Amino acid sequence: MKSFRRVTKLLVVVALILLCAPQSTAQVAPVVPVGKVVEKVALRARPDQSYAAFLPSNYTPERTWPTIFCLDPRARGKIAIERFVEAAEKFGYIVVCSNNSRNGLNGAAVSQIFTDLWDDTHARFSIDEKRTFAAGFSGGARLAVSFASRCQGCLAGVIAGGAGFPSGIEPDARTSFLFFGVAGVDDFNFGEMLNLDKKLSELKVPHRFESVAGGHEWTPKDAILEAVAWLTFHAMKAGVAPKDEKFIDEQFSLRMATAERFSRDKQYVDSLRAYREVARDFEGLRDVKLANDQADLLARSELLRKEEKAQAEAYLKQLREAGEIRSLWMKPFDAEQSKSFRFEATMRIDDWRKKRELAIDSSDRRLARRVLSQLTVESYETAQPSLAAKDYSQALANFQLAQAIDPKNANLSFEIARVYALKRQKKPAIESLEQAVELGFKDAERLKSEEAFAEFASDPRYQKLLTTLSTTQKQ
Structure with missing residues (x-):
């Protein structure tokens, strides 16, 4: 988990200063059609980089729009953006998800990727500077929090799935951005997110935490809908979006009903959190006496x-x-x-x-x-990092540990084969490749392009594997 959190601080600060610099108000007509996901929009200044994008069907450049920048830990912009489409269409948000930002990049690289993404989208779309948000999953969530913490107001909030603050950054009384955290009940970071919720509550930072079914994976669409509704509510509360009393009434009723349901289901921790969040969010807007009373009652419960x-x-x-x-x-x-x-x-x-x-x-x-x-x-x-340092024995031990947990994972068998090849151990390398193919590995091009296997290229067993994979791909 630590490597998710390693971001070179100085480089990030420099990049974020650039992000917060005034942008040109001239808008270029977008090449992105409205109402549908475009999986790859190439950056004009960096055609080798791209992002997935979605514009709501009523988008027009004549007004500004709230925008979410999302970061996937494996640079899967399409997978990330699919979670946001329903909410973006319902509430009128632009969503852009990087196809390049991922775990394992150094601070300079990831800062430049985000800066380039920021610049391209601000030149291309009509973005509301007061309603610009970041979202991410796992290491992407930590990066989103890092950017929001360091850019001094350029991001109004974060939707963080499966992870919270990165190492080296702790929430404090100066934390000003909205934070919507989500974790699956089977997620290994669930305990971390619970502790973060308590810390943010003590600091009175505007935030919410939602637990969902599942493990360490992207926030489900229903929770994204809740998150975007919450950001929209806070924009109304802050006066940066037109106040919609009907919408506020609906949100109040829905969230009170959720708190009551948790209590009926004997999910006392969730119920207490929900009542306290209602009281905190709606104070001054609606009567929160019942929410406060129920929270006080639960807080005294054995x-x-x-x-x-x-x-x-x-x-x-x-x-x-x-x-x-x-x-x-x-x-x-x-x-x-x-x-x-x-x-x-x-x-x-x-x-x-x-x-x-x-x-x-x-x-x-x-x-x-x-x-x-x-x-x-x-x-x-x-x-x-062990592979990068050519500590192949350490890398092998780690992949083998992962394989002991997930023995039917074809990609793990391939990675183990690659490490054996780097160690110049031909027999176990070939055997692990055979195992990978038996488990469903099908990427002939990946196998052919992997330099670690170059010296095995003439081996009959290796050639047989290539033939098998090539034949399978043609069928």
């Missing part, structure tokens, strides 16, 4: 304290269990041990895998999914 304690203990257990398994896996072989450390780690992983597949949602299933997804993401994150 059932609430019990649930809060269980959540805190689950998070600590997740961190401890994942840390112990990783430590065991990475220990060198000890001939004096009756069973290897890795064997013990494997047994513990297998136990969590069984719990992960339980049919009914439970605290055990949630914990299992958080532990295993944390280990998987950490393994990928640790393997990449």
